[in-house]
């Protein structure tokens with residue numbers, strides 16, 4: 001991850017190299033700026049870690065905090081928001097945000113590649129999901145099973161995939177498979193009502 005550095009004097013915009021106490025151009029005391037920057041970088045590091053753990057609200061808060069301490073961290077905060085959008089699977093938004101990063105941000109091209117390949121996986125996952133749906137509608141349940149298994153691998157972050165997987169396996173009377181999908185689905189989406197009520201039903205039948 002890239003941390004913000006003081007590359008130019010905040011007062012005279014003169015170039016800085018290393019960490020001089022005073023600006024060689026205008027003589028302004030730079031120590032307070034370093035302190036703010038260190039504090040902002042600390043908040044940024046916490047923000048990126050939170051984004052990695054999937055704690056996107058906290059990541060956003062820490063990003064705003066860093067930005068408020070010193071506006072100089074703008075690029076890093078923009079980068080953070082790309083990471084958050086990727087994490088939340090808002091890929092179109094992530095792409096737009098990554099594209100508008102300045103070219104001086106080292107991670108830019110790497111990020112664009114990452115988003116493009118995630119988008120490819122998502123497209124393929126959605127194709128399998130649609131094929132599973134069509135097959136199920138025609139009662140070709142073996143085909144539907146095949147496609148939904150691929151969809152679950154590729155786009156597990158879409159709750160409808162888990163719902164369909166459970167429905168298909170119940171139709172096939174493959175209860176072990178249905179239960180497995182149900183358990184994983186409920187784990188990923190504890191607030192999904194359909195999955196939760198089905199899980200309850202299956203557990204009741206077991207009891």
Ligand SMILES: [Zn+2]
Pocket residue numbers: 009010011012013014023024025026027028
């Ligand atoms: Zn200066």
